[in-house]
Amino acid sequence: MSKGLGLARPTVRSSSERVDWNLLRTFQAIAQELSISRAAVRLHLSQPAVSQALKRLEEQLGTALIERNGPRFQLTAAGIETLRIANDVQGQFAQLDAAIEGVGDQVVGKVRLLSVDGVRCRAYDQALASLRRRFPGLAVEIEVQPNDEILRALEQNTATFGLAINPTRYPWLAQECMTREHYRFYCGPEHPLFGVSGISIDSLKQEPLILFTSDLLGGTLNALADFRHRHGWRGPVMGCSANSQEVLRLVLAGYGIGCLPHPLYEREQARGELWPLPPERVCTVDINLLWNKEQRLSRAEAVFLAGLREATALLANA
Template sequence: MTQSVRATLINDRLDWNLLRTFLVIAREESVSRAAAHLHITQPAVSHALKRLEEQLGRKLVQRNGPRIEITRAGDEVRELAEEIYGSISRLAGQSSAAERDVSGQVRLITVSGVQFPAYDEFLAAFHRDYPGIDIEVQVMRSADVPSALIQHTATAALSLNRNVGKKIEYRLFMPQRYALFCGRHHPLFGREGLTTADLLDENFVSFTGDQIGASLSPLTYFRDQHGFTGRVVASSASVAEVRRLMYAGFGIGCLPEHVGQAEVALGRMMRLPPAEGVADLDVMLLWPAHHKPRAAEAVFLQRMKAFAEEALRERGQ
């Protein structure tokens, strides 16, 4: 390989995109196939090849009708380009390994009851990849989440909030619908042919966030719109405690469908009408909009966003 070709390739004025295009041309031995591989037009590929030849002052290919043959200079350029890109790939691998050495602490806020098996597997994979990152998880009411993020006391949150203002960014993390259930110690348990009208006088077990204007207010709206007159006789901010109180027969109540259906499968609860459920209250991933995260936080947040995007894509949403 001539020193002049090497020197020209290493010159900082060389457009590396042209070199990448030439590598594809050389491998495909066809401008049209290179264009298809790169998802650009044939004229664009031809133009890139011409510009590279002009910058290097060498003829890199010899056209023979629709086919092309790589010249001796072209072989030299391809050899050195592959060497350069191989070095870049190795550096990228070293960088990836270095990222796995990141250490620090991540503080995650979550509402109770986020039961998502794929999320459990995500956390397991994250810990394998980044054993130096410690995670502190705090369970909190959705109403308290925005202020905690704005004060930068947490890296991110899994919450039911949507209207969070411009200081917080968010994306859908886990779709979920709430439905009505009763526990096996409730008088309605086991009765068949129930309608919504049969439930109007029943007392309720409620979430403390189930209030007008709060994140669970759609549950309140549902009761009001359908004329439920029973009292709220027990409440908690915890899904586990609401479930426990419902099982004990204090009243009927709303649970995320996946939580309630798991109890139904165990014979501990019964699904109540309406069949379509009560309201969609999705779990959102939230994070501060104008906060520069530390290395561990940045890695965790990046992986969480990628996981949420992939999970939704698998569901076709």
């Protein structure tokens, strides 16, 4: 796709009169995902529909927003500016929703929450049930995303709340611990150590490993990498994924040992599909409720936040 698209840039009407917000929202998803296919999944649309929306927006603006290089693409200078403005526009719409909701008596609206996969927390589940009973007009959209993508979306105000690991304190980000995950090593029934008792930590140092993609020094699961570094583990990495269910799949298939959160996999252990390895606890990781302190909340978002914070208070007092 050429930069100019061969189009004459419209001059009669301003962009605010030409541009369809739905097209801008679609472009926002494309730019954040850097993928037509992933944007289509996120927006619950077909790939041709997303591609056509991008084409129509570029025609309305009279300029290219992305540059293709085979299957990959990058934003043009105009695309970068369009994304910035799209994020600002979305924030303004959120403020409009907040202003309109503030004059009504009922709590009506949708809340978007991004979450890492596999969160198990009774207080969280109870808070959602309580919110449903108290505010039947409150709709909730929960989308599973990688940890780093959640932090990025909160920074850009494209999501209001997140459930994620946050090892770094950002001045704009508020957080409260929702639940804690305790990690230990496991192997599956295909592994030669399955069912073997009396295994020492030293005997595991050369074992093939299955890792989370964020399990790196400086990553969100830095504590796991730090443990291996301190104990001199040098086993080859035979698989990795950002999704905990896929890490579990590779462990069960015998590709290596993996450090998994308990009690997320206690069911598999109870069924005899996972064998615990030493040490009993490698580390503890907080799953935090996160929100951008600088973002104005709608009434629906405010009551949702209050409900979840009640759940975090239960954990703090436990």
